Amino acid sequence: MQWSWHPVQLSFYVATIATVIAFLLAILSAFWIIRKDRKGKAIIETVFFLPLVLPPTVVGFFLIMIFGTNSWIGQFIEDIAGKSILFTSTAAIIAAIVVAFPLIYQSIKTGFLAVDKDIVGAAKVDGAGDWTALIKVILPLSYRSLTTGAVLGFTRGFGEFGATLMFAGNIPGKTQTIPTAIYLAIETGETTLAWYYVLISIGLSFLLLLIINRMKPND
Known part of the structure; x- marks a missing residue:
């Protein structure tokens, strides 16, 4: 096994795409959850956080079951794309989204809940709808939590190993990320x-965690 920049480049690519997608999903999910007293909210959020506590192999197993060629989703993707997404960089991105989402969601939700409800209420009195209030009031006032969530999600996606190994494999020059490259390097001595x-x-x-800590307001 020889040194290659590919695992580094792929890890950045996977983590970046996964963070963007998970970030947008987390914003929508958090806003949907906090808007009203949702029935089954506890169950929904429990599902959101499962990837944090489940063994990576379990997450990888479910991803294979959902997106594999034996599932209707996998069959549909294969019909459209002409090939399965298993053992591709797309699979690595999906695995990173799944494990990064809970961290991003929790941070964003915390930020949303910290916004003064009177400010949001005043915006609505002035004619702002829910989505306008989100874009023009809630998001700007939650920028620290948004940044923290994005950084934590990126770091988590960058370091994803178990589910990626099962779902995307460890193919040098194709699906090998930094964590899987480390695993192979240790295996081969x-x-x-x-x-x-x-x-x-x-x-x-x-570096990323230092950025988060420097963003915290002074006591």
């Missing part, structure tokens, strides 16, 4: 190579 990827991962995670 390439400790020095593993260290290179480990240091890149630690450096990026440290």
Whole structure:
């Protein structure tokens, strides 16, 4: 096994696309949840947070069951795209979305709930609808939580391993990300190579978490 920039580039690509998609889904989900007293809210949010506590292999198993060629979703995608998404970079992105979403959702929801309801109410008195209030009032006032959620989601997606290994595989030059490259390097006794990827991962995670901490308001 030789050093390659591909796992680094793919990890950035996967984490970036996954964060954008999970971020948008989290905004919509959090806004939908907090707007009214939803029936079954506890059950819905429990489902949202399951990827945080389930073993990665279980998450990977469910992704294979949902998007595999034996499911109607997998069959539909294969008919449209002409091939299965298993063992592709798309599979890595889906796995990263699933594991990043809970962190982003929780951060965004916390930010939304922290917005003064009187301010939102005043905007609605002035004629703003729910979506206008979200875009012009709630999102701007929640920017710290939005940023924190995006950074945590990116970091989580960047470091995703278990579900990615099962769902996307570990194909060098195709689906191999930094975590799976580290796994293969250790398996083949390439400790020095593993260290290179480990240091890149630690450096990026440290930098992103430092940004979050510097954004916190002073006590």
